[in-house]
Amino acid sequence: MTHPGRYHLHLTLHGAAAMHGWWDDETVARRMHRQTVGEYGQPGTHVTLTDEQARQLVMDHEQTASDDQAETEDGWPDVYGDSPPVDDYRLGCGPAGDATS
Numbered sequence: 001m002t003h004p005g006r007y008h009l010h011l012t013l014h015g016a017a018a019m020h021g022w023w024d025d026e027t028v029a030r031r032m033h034r035q036t037v038g039e040y041g042q043p044g045t046h047v048t049l050t051d052e053q054a055r056q057l058v059m060d061h062e063q064t065a066s067d068d069q070a071e072t073e074d075g076w077p078d079v080y081g082d083s084p085p086v087d088d089y090r091l092g093c094g095p096a097g098d099a100t101s
Helices: 026-040
Strands: 007-013 017-024 045-051 056-063
Touching: 007 026, 017 026, 026 045, 026 056
Parallel strands: none
Antiparallel strands: 007 017, 007 045, 045 056
């Protein structure tokens, strides 16, 4: 029995196998690894690319909660960090009441 390809991509979500793929071309396999990380990159994601012929790990990406942005109480990413509330800013001004040039 022949392998479907030399390079094997494996996606695990929260410890459970979610997807895998095989490619003969390393450039294509590396691109698919990056694409998979981009599409599924979230805490609990682990994406590996192995060269089955050489029996080597080619690329490895594991994303934990500390790799990701902090989340707010409602579970959404905290994209603003310590920024003041939006209503404290107006076009051409700093915080409310502080005129800037």
